[in-house]
Amino acid sequence: MAAQGTLTPSDYIAHHLTNLTVKVGEGGFWTLNLDTIIMSWVLGLVGLGGIWLVAKGATAEVPGKLQSFIEMFFEFVDNTVRDVFPGSRAFLGPLAITIFTWVFMMNLMDLIPIDWVATLSHGLGAPAWKAVPSTDLNTTFAMSFSIFFLIIFFSFKAKGAGGFVHELFTAPFGANPLLWIPNLALNIIELLAKPVSLGMRLFGNMYAGELIFMLLGLLGTIASLTFGGLIAGGASAVLTWGWAVFHILIILLQAFIFMVLSVVYIAMAHEHH
């Protein structure tokens, strides 16, 4: 990429932030980010499909290394959910395992050098390709608002329609009719803050991480055989490596946070005020 003379730094950044889109209807909204969709499908199928391949052959015999690893992961998720939610984990468990696996797999794409992705996609004839689906708000909001609807669903299920509505109007301040409106306003804000913060947190972390990789890559584009150019190239390589190592922590942590908060929110929906 760097060899093209007409490429300016802002072109470089903008290019890496562009989705491969396809229009499916009138207006800007009816657009699909093909790269996001395809990458997340592939990653979801690889992640959960891989676990499924092991789980399907799992026996109570002495487990192999792979099965042990999957079981350790399973027990880690299971224990995390159990700590938060005392009830049946038949739904929350798989939900948590899905979130962690999927988000982790999507975040993991952040470690693939962005210029490799760009080179490959250009080689295949695609004008743009964003390899990290979790740097797309559509993905993170799709997940967080799914969690939002699950919160609503489980609130109804645990408290009944009357109980839930009653709680919306009477908690947290009290049942005095004068307080109904403030209660409701606060509850709506609280309910909406959950998916928005959940989706924005993951998106923001991954997007910023990606952006830093881009800036370091940009530093690499001015590498040359001059003194300053060598320093720039070396700094780019070292810092990119350092940030990638640090990023391993971030991608795991963000996947874990997304999983735990989702479970916590749904567990809270079961609580009576």
Place this chain on the structure above:
Amino acid sequence: MNINATLFVQALSFAFLIWFAVKFIWPPLTRAIEERNKRIADGLAAAEKGKAALVEAERKGEASMKEARDRASGVLTESEKRGTQIVDEARQAAKAEADRIVAGAREQIAAEVAKARTELREQVARLAVAGAEKILQREVDAKAHAEMLNKLKAEL
């Protein structure tokens, strides 16, 4: 980074993945792990039982060992006693036999002595008669002097 219809696709993808995990991932793993937990618990219980059985068997073995030892020492004492008894009996029998043989021999000797004495007596009587005949130069009527001869024999 605009919100667009991708949102719905991703939500559907998410729903599909959750369904997949609920249906195909969670149950087999739960089942395998629970079953293994049960097996391990059973194994531990069996080991505990085995340990108790071992202690019991050791105790039983110890008891029967002790019994066997007691019985063996009883048999030993008994047989020692019996041995001494047999030796005693044999000694007594031998002594009795020896006494009997000695007594028999003595009797025989006594009989021989008596017989020799009788013969001697008769010979002496005959010699006396022969001597007397010589002295008297005539025949002594044995019948007539039988009483005298017998008296003589008795005196010898």
